[in-house]
Amino acid sequence: MLLLTLDGTAVLTAFGIGSLLRFGNLSSQSAFDMAVVTLPVFLGVALNSGAYSIDVLRANRVGIARASSSLGFTFCSLLLLFYYLRVLQDVSRLAIGAGMIGSFVLVAAFRTLFSFVVHYAVDGAVTSxxxxxxxxxxxxxxxxxxxxxxxxxxxxxxxxxxxxxxxxxxxxxxxxxxxxxxxxxxxxxxxxxxxxxxxxxxxxxxxxxxxxxxxxxxxxxxxxxxxSGPLSLRNRMVKRAFDLLFAVPALILLAPMLLFVAFAIRFDSKGPVFFRQMRVGRGNELFAVYKFRSMLVDQCDEAGSLSTQRDDSRITRVGAFIRKTSIDELPQLLNVLFGSMSIVGPRPHALGSLAGQQLFWDVDERYWHRHALKPGITGLAQVRGFRGATYRRDDLMRRLQADLEYIAGWSVWRDFKILVSTATVVIHKNAY
Structure with a gap:
């Protein structure tokens, strides 16, 4: 973030110097307009080209090369666009030219200084x-x-x-x-x-x-x-932004319904509104998942070793409805907000989950690979209909294959498509 800020400052400063050379002030309209147009395009191209990756911290020349190529692409694209649209016809060529040349010089200078300070501060150990x-x-x-x-x-x-x-x-x-x-x-x-x-x-x-x-x-x-982890830093930032852009509005819009369900649970049976269960999250780290309580308190299965059956006697009247409609999963929006889950990802499993008579991780050792991403409220396996109890080994294998496929081919567009498709499987024959 500091490097990105320095690059932005370098571009703005360069066009300010160009304005000063031509007009005697730092903020002529033409130079200011060019800087405002250049900055977001340059930063977007630079982010996509890896100009803020860990490699540029290890080797300053790599960072300068990537930033310079991003600047060159940005200026060439803008000049070509302006030529065809016939805009900025009355601008000072000196101010704009000096700003462009100055951008290359100042970006390289700021990055060199940044590299020196960082390597001095961490004694050469850029990564932990x-x-x-x-x-x-x-x-x-x-x-x-x-x-x-x-x-x-x-x-x-x-x-x-x-x-x-x-x-x-x-x-x-x-x-x-x-x-x-x-x-x-x-x-x-x-x-x-x-x-x-x-x-x-x-x-x-x-x-x-x-x-x-x-x-x-x-x-x-x-x-x-x-x-190496399935997602780069940029993609992790994009996925986190996607999670927050959905989770925060959803919590606000659904707040009245969530309160109504909470009152219904308390009225229907004694006990807490929420059920907290330890599950395996990203990096195989355990975390507490939130769900609306749908079972009698003294019969809740915290280990998750006994799969829910059809007409399960442990489930309350309200619990039967919220499980059938997947409303019991909505408190997991809090997990997304707190960062332990994503909107879309492999579903988190309880430690005692069984496929037939085997623990999940005994069925296939690739099971642990699915935890390279944060678990999700919904996922590729769910929209394909792989829900409910896992009575046989194949019940888990189908879900595992879908999860590994999702991790290998992640994109924010795919997350969006899975989220939209989830609406078609909210009520499912295997949800009980």
Whole structure:
């Protein structure tokens, strides 16, 4: 954000200098108009070209090259547009020309100064790196943090959700995680990292078993890149903006209905209005999901190990209606507002969820990969009709395949289409 602000300041300053050279003041109308038109186009192009990615913090020349190419594209496009529309015919060529040239110079100068200050402030460690040592020794650079897996209760166990939660808390806020472990533990660690929404790497010489997607280096040793997170910073910002643009108005518009449902629940049976249940979220971190309580208090299934049956005796009268119409899910708009969920994404599952007689993660180890994105109120699996109890292994596999397909092909347009399609499956034969 600071770099974006500096680029904007550089462009405005450049056109101000152009105005000063030609008219003796900093804010002539023609130079001001050109600056106002240039700025949003340039920043939009620069964002799309990666001029504010992590790469530009690591290498200043990369940032200058991307910003300069964005400026060049912007100026060429605007000049061509102005020529055909016959606008800005009476402007000063000196003021506009000086502004354009000055933009290139000042953007490069501001970015060079920014790079120097940032590298000085962080002592060259632009990204936060964590090395986890699992029963092996490894020379760790001074800029990286290091923890011992055993001492922190960490082990590559895909069947232990509580351990996954501990790992998620350890790597929160970390940009790059490197695991140094024995050969037989490399694949389990790699499977854990693939759902952690970070850049994860394994120190190894074996490539095939862990599904590596690239090669990196740390302390003179080769590491394999096994996970990078499905969305870039820009796409995460776009998805978060989409969530807030929908969740905030929805909460305001639905407030009267939500209050009415809350009173109906309290009138129908004793107990709290909301039901809170721990579920697996992004990066395999546990979070509390909010739902309207639809069951009798003493029969609520907090672990989620017993799927709801048709005509389930645990469900209250009001609960039967709000489950059938999916109204019980609306409090999850609060989860979206607080940042633990998205409007669209893989549905979060309870820890005790079963497909037949197997826990979800025992059915397919790729199950943990679906947590690379925030869970959603609705998702691709839901609009395809994959709802209700999971009596068989295939019931989960269809949902898992849809979730992995969604993660691999995410776009904000697809989120919008899924959200619109959700209206057709709000009332579903498997919702009970």
């Amino acid at each position: 790196e964590l090395v986890i040592l699992d029963e092996v020794s490894f020379p760790v650079p001074a800029t990286a943090k290091v923890i011992d897996a055993a001492a922190n209760g960490l082990r590559p166990d895909l069947r232990d959700p509580m351990m996954l939660d501990r790992l998620a808390k350890r790597i929160r806020g970390i940009d790059r995680v490197v695991i140094a472990c024995r050969a037989e533990a490399q694949r389990p660690w790699a499977m854990l990292l693939k759902g952690a929404n970070i850049q994860g790497e394994i120190v190894t010489t074996e490539f095939d078993a862990v599904g590596a997607i690239g090669i990196r280096e740390l302390g003179g040793r080769t590491t394999l890149l096994v996970a």
